[in-house]
Structures are given as structure tokens and as C-alpha cells.
Amino acid sequence: MGFDPAELDGELLVDEASRQAYATDLGNITTNTPCAVLLPRSAQDVAAMIRFCRAHGISVSVRGRASTTFGQSLSDGLVIDSRTLDRVYSLGPGTAEVDAGVLWKDLITAAYEHSPRLTPPAITAYTSLSVGGTLSVGGLGGLVGALHTGLQGDHVRELEVVTGTGDIERCSADHRADLFEAVLGGLGQCGVITKAVLDLVPAKERARTYVLGYTDNAAFFRDLRTLIERPCIDHVYATLQPPGAESTHQLYATVLHDPAEPPDDAAAAGGLTATPAVEDSSYLDYVFTIDRFVDLMRDTAQWGGLAKPWYDVWLPGNAMEDYVTEVHPTLTERDLGPCGISLIYPQRRATMSRPHPARPEPDGSPWVYVLDINTTAESRTPDPEYVDEMLARNDRWFARARDHYGAVLYPIGAVRFTAEDWRAHFGDAWPALNEAKKRYDPDRILSPGPGIFPHG
Ligand SMILES: Cc1cc2nc3c(=O)[nH]c(=O)nc-3n(C[C@H](O)[C@H](O)[C@H](O)COP(=O)(O)OP(=O)(O)OC[C@H]3O[C@@H](n4cnc5c(N)ncnc54)[C@H](O)[C@@H]3O)c2cc1C
Missing domain, CATH: 3.30.465.10 (Uridine Diphospho-n-acetylenolpyruvylglucosamine Reductase; domain 3)
Structure with a gap:
């Protein structure tokens, strides 16, 4: 099949420097150098290149900002950079x-x-x-x-x-x-x-966040469960620090509001074990909180180039406290690293309407949780031993979480999965995904990174 790059609305890059620039992702763990990079300007560009790659048995991956951390967006064939x-x-x-x-x-x-x-x-x-x-x-x-x-x-x-x-x-x-x-x-x-x-x-104009600190796991979960059921609370998340920190568990509960209707502090954050600090901000300042933090780490700690063996799992609502009770006491400074963070996100199960992403089996709780342990290395110097150690840790953590607590992977991080693991991961949704793959990507050229549908 002939193909003339001049017919593209966008650009096709095949020079060494461009290809190398697309050889890894935010995780800096996996490398795979593409043979070409497409900067598309239209769906027609994407379609033309996919037809060409299919005819020549070349794999194709698309990447947004390559923020997944274990090669999910990489390919040795064509990488399509969607930023254009x-x-x-x-x-x-x-x-x-x-x-x-x-x-x-x-x-x-x-x-x-x-x-x-x-x-x-x-x-x-x-x-x-x-x-x-x-x-x-x-x-x-x-x-x-x-x-x-x-x-x-x-x-x-x-x-x-x-x-x-x-x-x-x-x-x-x-x-x-x-x-x-x-x-x-x-x-x-x-x-x-x-x-x-x-x-x-x-959109509301303002955000009021109640910040609560704990060293006691049980008290933390008591308040977390209370807050997520309060109708006036719009959002709750939490962070974990290794044992020994002044505040090992931190809760953030936010009420979004307009200036004319300020939150009722007693209704939002009264009657809890911990006493909240109150942070007021504009809506946009609140929404861009983590962006500011990441920008700072990029500027001061070369965050973009650090290895990030992230561990991200969904836990059933009724298992979450027991799981954190088991894992938190074992968490070390090295498990987080200097720029790492561990986060807990409650999600109301009934609000999730699509077959994917995979989540834990129903357990009677209206809640599921995501736990992230977003580890970063100390320095940019490649350290294969560190990566091996952290990948082995993630494998161990995940096997235990899956087998004893019903955890399911949130596949943004770095946990090693075989094709068989993926099939189990998708569970009841696997047959439909498999059928869709046969229908829409019969030659299995798309997104080889995670290894869900290997060739052969
Ligand atoms: C600091 C930080 C905070 C985060 N917070 C959250 C959070 O709060 N909630 C959350 O859910 N996630 C969070 N994530 C994870 C994030 O959602 C995923 O990493 C997401 O994939 C990032 O988007 P991206 O554009 O970088 O995608 P990429 O990493 O580039 O791609 C992810 C996957 O999707 C595929 N893909 C990309 N674009 C397309 C497309 N157009 N069509 C088809 N497939 C495509 C890729 O091939 C790859 O398999 C966070 C990540 C970071 C770094």
C-alpha cells in the first residue's frame, strides 16, 4: 500500500531525536522507541496512518500526555501524539x-x-x-x-x-x-x-475545604465515612503518610458554593473526631491545586524524569479500612520517595455506569475506593535495582490485595500483568471487549503497551 506523507494535514516524524523523545512515559521505567511519530491535524490523518500500519503489520499507540507510568502508551511502531x-x-x-x-x-x-x-x-x-x-x-x-x-x-x-x-x-x-x-x-x-x-x-465560584489530621486509623475512617454521607459535602479525598509523621492520615472535605450561600460549617464539619482547619479558595484555584504542586516538583525536583513505580488499586467499600489497617503500618519513606504521595479516593459505586474501568465485585457497600501509592525515585540516575525492587513490591502488594481484599487494578500505574491477568481483570466485561477487538482491530495493531491482546 503506497502512502505519501505530504497528503497528511499534520506531520510524520521519523528522525532519531523525535523518535527518542517518544520512547518513554512519565514512569521512566519502560522504553520502547517508535519507528515514527504522527502529529495529526485531523481524524483523516489518524485513519490514513492506521490503514497504512495495518497493511504493513505495524503497531500503533496513541498518547495524550503519556502520564500512565508503565509503557501503556508506548509502541515500537507508530506513536500518534494527540496534542495536535x-x-x-x-x-x-x-x-x-x-x-x-x-x-x-x-x-x-x-x-x-x-x-x-x-x-x-x-x-x-x-x-x-x-x-x-x-x-x-x-x-x-x-x-x-x-x-x-x-x-x-x-x-x-x-x-x-x-x-x-x-x-x-x-x-x-x-x-x-x-x-x-x-x-x-x-x-x-x-x-x-x-x-x-x-x-x-x-460551576460554583468558591470552594471551602475542611482539612483534618489523624494518627489513628480507626478515627480517620470513622470521620471519612461520616463525611462522604453528608449531603452538603461535594468532595472528599485523603492522603496517607508513613507511620511517624505528625499527621499520618489527612482528610480533605470540600463544599463548592457561591459567595451568596456560604457553607454551614457545623453541618459540613461538625461532630467529627478531629478539628478541621478551613481553607477557602476560588473554584479554579481549588481545581488546579495539584497542577501547582506538580509544576513545583517539575521545576525543583526534576519530577518529570524520576522513575515512578506507581501502585493504584480499587478496593471494595467494606474492605478498605481493613486493607489500609494492614498496609499503612508497613509503609516506609522509600515507598513514597521524596516527591511521592499516597491518596485515597471514595467513589459512589452507583454513579459508575460503563462496563470499564473494571472495579471490585459488589460487597453490599455503596462505596468503592481507589488507593494510590504514587512512589517516586530519589534521583534521575537510572537504577534498575530500585525499579526491580519496586515492581516486585507492587506485584506482592497487588496479589495480596486481590486475593484477600477483592482489589482490582486501576491500570494507570506499574503492576506487571500477563494476558491471562488482563482477561481475569476485565472479568464479565471480557467477552464484549474481546468481540469488539475482533471487530474493530482484527489485526491487533492498536495499543500493544499493556499486553492485553498479544500477537500469536
Ligand atoms: C499527577 C497525576 C494525577 C492524576 N490524577 C488522576 C485522577 O485524579 N484520576 C484519574 O482517573 N487519573 C489520574 N491520573 C492518571 C491519569 O488519568 C492517566 O494517567 C491518564 O491516562 C492520563 O492521561 P494522558 O493524556 O497522559 O494519557 P496517556 O498516558 O497518554 O494514555 C493513557 C492510555 O490511554 C491510551 N490513549 C491515550 N489517548 C487516547 C485516545 N485519544 N484514544 C484512545 N486511547 C488513548 C494510551 O494508549 C494509553 O493506553 C493522574 C496522573 C497524574 C500524573
Whole structure:
């Protein structure tokens, strides 16, 4: 099959420096140098290159910002960098139509500037992530959502997808639902998302956050469970520090509000074990809290280049306290590293409507939790022994969490999975994903990184 790069709206890069620039991801653990990089300007570019790669048996991966940490977005064939798909086509009143390479922070800013002010209903903790990238993993509302809304994937009306056969399809819950469900939370296995129509909701102007510190696990969980059930609370997350820290467990509970209707502090944060500190901010300052933190680490600690053997799992609601009771006392400074962080996110199970991402079996609790132990290395100097040690730790942690607590991987981090592990991971959703793969990527060229559908 002949192909002329001059016919592309975008650019095809094949020089050594460009290819090397796409050889790893934020995790700095896995390397895989592509033979070419596409900076597409249209879905037609993506389709043309996928057809060419299919005809020549070349694998294709798409990357948003490569913020997954274990080679999920890498390929030795073609890497499609979605950052050049960066247009916002329409905004408001109830939806936005955007290219998949748009960063959430840019959509959030544009939606907030709209009159009346709007916002996505679920916002990840860090917002310099692409729309296509978070929709492909799930998109847990780390700073907005979680208690009352679903994941970002639950707030998609329609997608434009280029399949592994090079066809450009529109899909939704009502039209080509098999493709729609296979790509949301589907780690790029059945198609490249090129556009998304996303829900928007009215935005509040202010955020009041109650910050509570603990050294006692039981007291922490008592207050956590109380807070997530309080109707006036919009969001709750928590951080863990290794034993010995002044405050080993920290809770953050936020009420979003307009200035004319300030929160009732007693109703929001009264009657708890710990006494809260109160932090007031504008809505946007609140939403960009982690972005500021990450920017600081990038500037001062070369965070982007550090190895990040991250461990991220979903836990059933009834198992979470027992799991943290077991794991927390074993957590060391080395398990986090100088720029690492451990986070807990409660998510109301009933708000999650899509088959993916995989989550724990129902256990009678209305809640599921994500636990992140986002480890970073101390220095940029490559240290294979450190990486081996941390990957072995993650394997050990995950096997124990899965076998004894019913944990399920949130596949943004670095846990080694075989094709058999993936099949078990997807569980009841596997047959539909497998069928969609056969239909939309019959030659298995898309997204080899995680190893879900190996060749042969
Ligand atoms: C500091 C930080 C905070 C985070 N906080 C949260 C959080 O609160 N909630 C949460 O859910 N996650 C969080 N994450 C994880 C994040 O959502 C994932 O890493 C996400 O994949 C990042 O988006 P990305 O654009 O970098 O995707 P990439 O890492 O580039 O891609 C992720 C996967 O999706 C595939 N993919 C990418 N774009 C497309 C596309 N257009 N079509 C099809 N497949 C595609 C890739 O091939 C890869 O398999 C956080 C990450 C960081 C670094």
C-alpha cells in the first residue's frame, strides 16, 4: 500500500531525536522507541496512518500526555501524539465538543469563562491530562465528582473514534454502543478517540475545604465515612503518610458554593473526631491545586524524569479500612520517595455506569475506593535495582490485595500483568471487549503497551 506523507494535514516524524523523545512515559521505567511519530491535524490523518500500519503489520499507540507510568502508551511502531488534536468546537450550554488531545485544564478554563460559568462534572486531581487519555483509563474525579457524579467516562455523550481498520466512526450509548463501551476505559484497544462530546454543568465560584489530621486509623475512617454521607459535602479525598509523621492520615472535605450561600460549617464539619482547619479558595484555584504542586516538583525536583513505580488499586467499600489497617503500618519513606504521595479516593459505586474501568465485585457497600501509592525515585540516575525492587513490591502488594481484599487494578500505574491477568481483570466485561477487538482491530495493531491482546 503506497502512502505519501505530504497528503497528511499534520506531520510524520521519523528522525532519531523525535523518535527518542517518544520512547518513554512519565514512569521512566519502560522504553520502547517508535519507528515514527504522527502529529495529526485531523481524524483523516489518524485513519490514513492506521490503514497504512495495518497493511504493513505495524503497531500503533496513541498518547495524550503519556502520564500512565508503565509503557501503556508506548509502541515500537507508530506513536500518534494527540496534542495536535487540540480544538474546542463548541461549548455550552450542557455539553462541549472537543478534540481528544485537548487538556482538561484548558477545557475547564474555557468552560469557566463561559457565561453562565460551566464545568465538567468530574475532574481528575491533575488536569494537564488529555481528554482522550483519561477517558481511556476511566477518569476518576480526584478533585471534583466521585461522591455525587460518576467518572469522566460516565459523562460522555458521543465519541468520534478511528478504529484499527482505519474507519472513522461516531458512537454513543445508542449508536454503535459496542465501540463506545469498548473505548471508554478500554486503554486504546479498539480505537483512537479523536473527538468527544462531554457533559458540562453549572460551576460554583468558591470552594471551602475542611482539612483534618489523624494518627489513628480507626478515627480517620470513622470521620471519612461520616463525611462522604453528608449531603452538603461535594468532595472528599485523603492522603496517607508513613507511620511517624505528625499527621499520618489527612482528610480533605470540600463544599463548592457561591459567595451568596456560604457553607454551614457545623453541618459540613461538625461532630467529627478531629478539628478541621478551613481553607477557602476560588473554584479554579481549588481545581488546579495539584497542577501547582506538580509544576513545583517539575521545576525543583526534576519530577518529570524520576522513575515512578506507581501502585493504584480499587478496593471494595467494606474492605478498605481493613486493607489500609494492614498496609499503612508497613509503609516506609522509600515507598513514597521524596516527591511521592499516597491518596485515597471514595467513589459512589452507583454513579459508575460503563462496563470499564473494571472495579471490585459488589460487597453490599455503596462505596468503592481507589488507593494510590504514587512512589517516586530519589534521583534521575537510572537504577534498575530500585525499579526491580519496586515492581516486585507492587506485584506482592497487588496479589495480596486481590486475593484477600477483592482489589482490582486501576491500570494507570506499574503492576506487571500477563494476558491471562488482563482477561481475569476485565472479568464479565471480557467477552464484549474481546468481540469488539475482533471487530474493530482484527489485526491487533492498536495499543500493544499493556499486553492485553498479544500477537500469536
Ligand atoms: C499527577 C497525576 C494525577 C492524576 N490524577 C488522576 C485522577 O485524579 N484520576 C484519574 O482517573 N487519573 C489520574 N491520573 C492518571 C491519569 O488519568 C492517566 O494517567 C491518564 O491516562 C492520563 O492521561 P494522558 O493524556 O497522559 O494519557 P496517556 O498516558 O497518554 O494514555 C493513557 C492510555 O490511554 C491510551 N490513549 C491515550 N489517548 C487516547 C485516545 N485519544 N484514544 C484512545 N486511547 C488513548 C494510551 O494508549 C494509553 O493506553 C493522574 C496522573 C497524574 C500524573
